[in-house]
Amino acid sequence: MRYLWVLVLFLLSGILLPAPASAQQTMTKGDKNWMELEKVLDDANQQWLCVGKYHKPKRQDCVNFRASLWVDQFFEIYPSGQIATKADMVASQTAGAPAADKLNPTGIPGVGPNPQDFKLMAVYGDLAMGVDRTIFKTIDASGNLVVTSEARVLRIFAKENGTWRPASAALVGIPKQ
Amino acid sequence: MRYVRVLSLVVMAALALPAAAQLKTSMSPAEVAALEKELYEVELKWMKAEFDKNVDGKDGMGELWMPDFFDVLSSGQVVNKQEMMDMMVKAPNRKPGTGAFPVDLKLRAIHGNVALATDHTTIKGVDANGNIVPVREMSVLRMFVKDKGKWRVAGAGLVGIPPAAPPASR
Numbered sequence: 001m002r003y004l005w006v007l008v009l010f011l012l013s014g015i016l017l018p019a020p021a022s023a024q025q026t027m028t029k030g031d032k033n034w035m036e037l038e039k040v041l042d043d044a045n046q047q048w049l050c051v052g053k054y055h056k057p058k059r060q061d062c063v064n065f066r067a068s069l070w071v072d073q074f075f076e077i078y079p080s081g082q083i084a085t086k087a088d089m090v091a092s093q094t095a096g097a098p099a100a101d102k103l104n105p106t107g108i109p110g111v112g113p114n115p116q117d118f119k120l121m122a123v124y125g126d127l128a129m130g131v132d133r134t135i136f137k138t139i140d141a142s143g144n145l146v147v148t149s150e151a152r153v154l155r156i157f158a159k160e161n162g163t164w165r166p167a168s169a170a171l172v173g174i175p176k177q
Numbered sequence: 178m179r180y181v182r183v184l185s186l187v188v189m190a191a192l193a194l195p196a197a198a199q200l201k202t203s204m205s206p207a208e209v210a211a212l213e214k215e216l217y218e219v220e221l222k223w224m225k226a227e228f229d230k231n232v233d234g235k236d237g238m239g240e241l242w243m244p245d246f247f248d249v250l251s252s253g254q255v256v257n258k259q260e261m262m263d264m265m266v267k268a269p270n271r272k273p274g275t276g277a278f279p280v281d282l283k284l285r286a287i288h289g290n291v292a293l294a295t296d297h298t299t300i301k302g303v304d305a306n307g308n309i310v311p312v313r314e315m316s317v318l319r320m321f322v323k324d325k326g327k328w329r330v331a332g333a334g335l336v337g338i339p340p341a342a343p344p345a346s347r
Contacts (some may be wrong), residue, residue, distance in 0.1 A: 029245070068242060073286035081316035081338030083295050093301070121255075122245035122331060124322050125289040129247075129332065133253050152253035153333035160289045167286060168293055170318040170334030174253035 010035065027123065038120040041130055041157050041164055044069075048111045049134075049168045055175055057107025059100040063093045071158050071167050077171040101138060110137055110145050115153070126159035127136075134171070150174050187196050209284055215283045216294055216321055217282040227265045238262050242330045243322055251315055251337040274309045275301045279317065291322040291331065298335070314338040 027033035035092045046052045048069055050062035067090045074086040084092070104111045118132040151171040158167040204212070222236045231237035239262070246258040256264065279298040288295040300313040316338060320331035 005231045062220055071286075071288075073288075074295075075293075077295065077316045077318055077334065077336045079336065081314070081336050083316055089285045091192060118182045119255075122243070124243075124291050124331065127288045127291040129320065131249060133245075152255065154249045154332075156293065156320075166286060168318065170249065170316075170336050172249055172251060172336050 034120060036125075037123065037128065038130070041120060041128055041155075041168075042118040044164045044166065045115050045118055045132065045155060045159055049115055051109070051112075051114060055107075055109045059097040059104075060094065063090060063097060066166070069165050070106050071160060074166060075168055078150070078168040080169045094154055108139065108145070113138065118155075128157045128159075128164065130155050130157070133174075147176055150176050157169065204287070207342070212292065213282055213284045213294070216284065216292060216319075216328060217279075217322075218317060219321065219330065220279055220282060223330050224277050224279065228271065230266050230268075232266060233263055238265065243324065243332075247332045249334040251313070251335040272303055272309070275303060278320060282319070292321040292323075292328070294319045294321065297340075 018110070027037065028161045047054045048066055050065060054065070056065060070086050070089075072086065074089075077083050077090060080124045100112075101107075114135045114137060115132045116135065118130055120128060122129045130151050132155060134151050134153045135147055136151070137145045138148050140146045146159075150166040150173070152174050153169040153172070155166070155169040157164045159165075160169060178317045199248055213274050219241070223232070223238075224311055226236060226238045233239050238258075242258050242261075244258065246261070248256050248257060248261055277300055279296040282294050282296040284292060284294050296317050296319060298317045299311050300314045300315070301309050302312040304310045314337070316336045318334040318336075319330050320333065323329075
């Protein structure tokens, strides 16, 4: 019977131990944990937008990739003020993928959104809020990358099963610098 | 046998915990409507606090806003709690009936103790003839945090809607 109690204690420890890990990591603005999380989220942001080492030459590959990252409740406010759900965005970006590939047939990196200066602003448990400046680029008639617009973006990430995933964004258009 | 029952209860509790955690994202329509109403009331207090320049009083900005509050303004400027309060306090006194008027708050997501919502906000001002007129329309992402059992404001992203905006394309 003593072994049964050992088993009970073992199971109890299994239930209780994950709790601190899923609770908000102790951090204050600017400390080591904060800076580390900012880096993790900056990387998650690069994945979200298929830039840097996450670049996908084919547009549909990027749409599929980011759809796998977005949480189910994901939504975004475009610079026009239009609000789109995850399903809306997957549908519209899939519909636009052939035209995007036609514009950029060789998959030159840099076309589309380019986030810069990501800054972590607040963390509440498994939800983190940050801002960045995102520069949108396209290819002109001469084949050069040109800036079409810029936005200050509020980006929100949720930690699910140990991974930070994009949860939402609001894109505020700003003048080109 | 008694110990086996205890063990069974422990195992059942272990299995039930993740299920309880998932309930937060599967609210009934009535629960969603009730929470939207509650958050909208917080939002109206938030707007009133800004209009009244209420910093330290009951339902003032200091009380309603979380310490890490921040706003992304429709200009793209990012301001923290203190900067936003200073901005509100320094703004010229406004005529009653002007200011920010949010409608159609819609709950979009719940993540733990954070609720994310959107609304349509109209900024009203005064024209050259002294009449109150809408001067700007915005779609706003509003962030709320349940802090010690009470919903407080974490911040907002204010996206101005251009007049006759064309459909978005990205």
